[in-house]
Amino acid sequence: MRNAQGTVQRIVEQKDASDAERAITEIYSGIMAVPAKRLAHWLAQLNNHNAQGEYYLTDIVAMAVADGVDVVAHRITDAVQVAGVNSPLQLAELERAHQQRQAHRLMEQGIRLADPARFDLRDDVRGHAAQLLCGPDVEIDVGCIFTGKVELGEGASIGAYCHISNATIAAGAVIHPYTHIDGEKLGASVGEGALIGPFARLRPGAQLGKEVHIGNFVEVKNSILADGAKANHLAYLGDASVGERVNYGAGSITANYDGANKHRTVIEADVHVGSNCVLVAPVTIGAGGTVGGGSTITKSTEPGALSVARGKQVSIANWTRPAKQPKP
Helix, strand or coil: CCCHHHHHCCCHHHHHHHHHCCCCCCCCCCCCCCHHHHHHHHHHCCCCCCCCCCCCHHHHHHHHHHHCCCCCCCCCCCCCHHCCCCHHHHHHHHHHHHHHHHHHHHCCCCCCEECCEEEEEEECCCCCCEEEECCCCCCEEECEEEEEEEEEEEEEEEECCCCCEEEEEEECCCCCCCCCEECCCEEECCCCCCCCCCCCCCCCCCECCCEEEEEEEEEECCCCCCCCCCCCCCEEECEECCCCCCCCEEEEEEEECCCCCCCCCEEEEEEEECCEEECCEEECCCCCCEEECCCCEECCCCCCCCCCCCCCCCCCCCCCCCCCCCCC
């Protein structure tokens, strides 16, 4: 409440206020600066003679006025800065207001957001402050979440519902929908013009060169892929160094863990790895070599060689499948 001259007289809780007091639209934000020398004296006078039977710190305002101490109230023009949170709904509303401001700031810089109401820039779980740095002509579709520090180069395109954390995406790269990139402490990087996803996963230490293709359900961890390398479907590359223009087949994996230690796989330039291969690290596939589909490679191969390591096919003519026995 203020007097006729506009000076603050007291703060009244809603349940203790009169009809006239409830008509006042000015609300206490919960922030107060009080002279320490006076505070102990006023706190000693607090009582719980009110509708809720509680001790209100705000009662010291009236005590200060009675003791001739000036009470000055600052009227903030941005209510979001001092909005209270007393329920999950209020928390969600405040978070959305914060996200809306971040979206507007980015759009004012020239970033194209498909829908600013469906955009999230968050601090990550390790407490790293959210930071999204964007070059010109960046496009971000709906439902994307950015955490930690993310850099998006000129003309980069981020598809719908991607989650990108602690990563650098170079100019012209396209991140297709539902891709998950989390660099954590090691970081992750995507080169110029690379195509990633949809439904791809880049983990810490993934470093992709120019024009690299990582397709659907491909996972890359602590691996370097040189310019033009491709892993287009259903594959795993962990602790690997992949040369230029390598084609890595569907269903193939690097077996990098022996149960105790991680080992590295080296795939040199222009290698073709067929589908459903297992490269058992440590192993090197020589430049220009080919690994036949379904092979399990446990020894390093020579450059230009065709390497096939799989069981011999056996076909049994006129074979009858086991039949289910009828239930008694």
